[in-house]
Amino acid sequence: MSAPLLEQFIEALRVLPGVGQKTAQRMAYHLLDRDRRGGARLAEVMADALMKIGQCKQCRDFSEGEICGLCASASRDRQQLCVVESPVDRLAIEQATGYRGLYFVLHGKLSPLDGIGPRELGLDQLGERLAQGGVEEMIIATNPTVEGEATAHYVAQLARQHGVRPSRLAHGVPLGGELEYVDRGTLSHAFGSRSEIP
Amino acid sequence: MSAPLLEQFIEALRVLPGVGQKTAQRMAYHLLDRDRRGGARLAEVMADALMKIGQCKQCRDFSEGEICGLCASASRDRQQLCVVESPVDRLAIEQATGYRGLYFVLHGKLSPLDGIGPRELGLDQLGERLAQGGVEEMIIATNPTVEGEATAHYVAQLARQHGVRPSRLAHGVPLGGELEYVDRGTLSHAFGSRSEIP
Numbered sequence: 001m002s003a004p005l006l007e008q009f010i011e012a013l014r015v016l017p018g019v020g021q022k023t024a025q026r027m028a029y030h031l032l033d034r035d036r037r038g039g040a041r042l043a044e045v046m047a048d049a050l051m052k053i054g055q056c057k058q059c060r061d062f063s064e065g066e067i068c069g070l071c072a073s074a075s076r077d078r079q080q081l082c083v084v085e086s087p088v089d090r091l092a093i094e095q096a097t098g099y100r101g102l103y104f105v106l107h108g109k110l111s112p113l114d115g116i117g118p119r120e121l122g123l124d125q126l127g128e129r130l131a132q133g134g135v136e137e138m139i140i141a142t143n144p145t146v147e148g149e150a151t152a153h154y155v156a157q158l159a160r161q162h163g164v165r166p167s168r169l170a171h172g173v174p175l176g177g178e179l180e181y182v183d184r185g186t187l188s189h190a191f192g193s194r195s196e197i198p
Numbered sequence: 199m200s201a202p203l204l205e206q207f208i209e210a211l212r213v214l215p216g217v218g219q220k221t222a223q224r225m226a227y228h229l230l231d232r233d234r235r236g237g238a239r240l241a242e243v244m245a246d247a248l249m250k251i252g253q254c255k256q257c258r259d260f261s262e263g264e265i266c267g268l269c270a271s272a273s274r275d276r277q278q279l280c281v282v283e284s285p286v287d288r289l290a291i292e293q294a295t296g297y298r299g300l301y302f303v304l305h306g307k308l309s310p311l312d313g314i315g316p317r318e319l320g321l322d323q324l325g326e327r328l329a330q331g332g333v334e335e336m337i338i339a340t341n342p343t344v345e346g347e348a349t350a351h352y353v354a355q356l357a358r359q360h361g362v363r364p365s366r367l368a369h370g371v372p373l374g375g376e377l378e379y380v381d382r383g384t385l386s387h388a389f390g391s392r393s394e395i396p
Contacts, residue, residue: 005262009247015236016214017228023216028247029286030215032260033305036248038213043245046229049207050237053230062230064203088227107231 006032058129060105060122061087070103077101079136081164083126083155085109085143093141101139104129109142109151121151123158130162140168204230256327258303258320259285268301275299279362280337281324281353283307283346291339299337302327307340307349319349321356328360338366 006028013024031039055061056068063069070076080101084090090103106121118124129135138159142148156166172190173182182190204226211222229237253259254266261267268274278299282288288301304319316322327333336357340346354364370388371380380388 005243005247006251006260008243009251012236012240012243015229015233015240016225018221018224025289026216026286027214029260029284031213031244031248032251033284035213038210039244039248042210042213043241043248045203045206045210046237047241047245049203049226050229050234050241053204053207062204062227086227086231088224091223 055105055107059103060107060125061090061103075100078134080139081129081135081137082139082141084141085148085151089141089143099139101137106142106151109145109147110154111147118154123155126155127158127162130159130164135162135164138164138166140166144171253303253305257301258305258323259288259301273298276332277334278337279327279333279335280339282339283341283349287339287341297337299335304340304349307343307345308352309345316352321353324353325356325360328357328362333360333362336362336364338364342369 010021010024010028013019013027014021016024019027052064053062054064056063056071057066058071059068061068061070077100080099081104082090082093082099082101083104083106084093085106085108087105087107090105093099093103104122104126106123108116108121110116110118110121130138138155140152140155140159142152142155152168156168159166170193171186172193173179173186179187208219208222208226211217211225212219214222217225250262251260252262254261254269255264256269257266259266259268275298278297279302280288280291280297280299281302281304282291283304283306285303285305288303291297291301302320302324304321306314306319308314308316308319328336336353338350338353338357340350340353350366354366357364368391369384370391371377371384377385
């Protein structure tokens with residue numbers, strides 16, 4: 001009985017992650033009832049962003065221009081390169097740590113069954129960049145999953161081929177966590193990698 | 199360090215209800231990384247819907263045309279009129295009950311402090327409709343809140359002025375609920391309104 005356009009609107013909202021039928025309905029009705037202006041602006045900015053935002057030629061992070069602001073910045077340390085799976089990971093590291101080097105975004109992880117190989121992750125591009133020299137340490141910050149570890153292994157080899165020192169994030173018990181609730185694999189790893197108290 | 203357009207995009211997503219900074223970020227990155235096409239379609243449909251969907255002249259529900267499909271339908275009972283606060287409530291009643299009458303959507307509730315009086319709720323329009331005759335029962339389905347009750351009281355008076363019989367939804371213990379967890383007001387009301395077992 002509803003207007004078809006309203007149904008299309010609700011259906012279209014479901015492309016957003018974590019948004020099902022009920023939430024989409026609530027969102028559509030909220031915008032129509034209370035914030036048409038904000039909604040119109042969102043539609044405009046969204047269309048604009050999806051059309052104009054591409055990838056930085058150097059780090060493959062999202063960027064409007066050819067080179068992103070971070071890669072172009074003169075204040076970053078060009079001897080360190082941190083490899084992450086996705087732009088969200090880059091953001092998390094940027095917000096949480098004092099890292100001042102550059103990044104390289106893979107936009108995924110090696111997954112041969114899904115047809116995602118080194119090419120799809122831009123690893124040829126990463127190889128070229130390392131070949132140009134200047135990078136001394138490559139911090140590999142892929143996720144600690146099976147596929148992430150495989151990717152890290154591959155990327156580390158690539159680094160060694162170009163004489164770059166690979167490193168990875170420490171694994172162990174999270175700060176503020178309780179040993180009782182830490183999963184076995186993490187606890188076993190943390191126990192094995194214990195360090196001496198100076 | 200991010201591209202300003204990306205920041206604008208994330209900021210704009212926050213007009214959606216229940217979407218904060220983190221969720222907006224996740225949504226923007228998801229669309230950019232995995233579903234540019236779906237996002238572009240959403241932007242298009244959203245702009246279209248917000249521009250074209252207005253209110254039905256008869257029931258004030260959202261509608262593309264002057265009169266919505268439900269009001270125009272020949273198979274609905276024109277002697278019953280159900281008054282609801284918002285289009286979502288209409289949808290809920292339509293989906294849950296076998297009601298075959300028509301609706302009237304207030305788009306709010308009486309709230310003098312916020313400047314929402316009878317005019318803003320279209321009550322003059324509702325009065326005109328009742329004056330035309332034909333309606334026999336008015337089912338008042340405003341929310342059982344203080345403001346909703348005040349609105350119900352006002353609307354019921356309006357109905358009586360036009361010789362229309364007002365009714366309201368039953369209040370009581372929800373089906374499947376446990377007495378232990380029902381709030382005092384509801385329990386007291388349910389106790390007072392008990393009915394004889396035939």
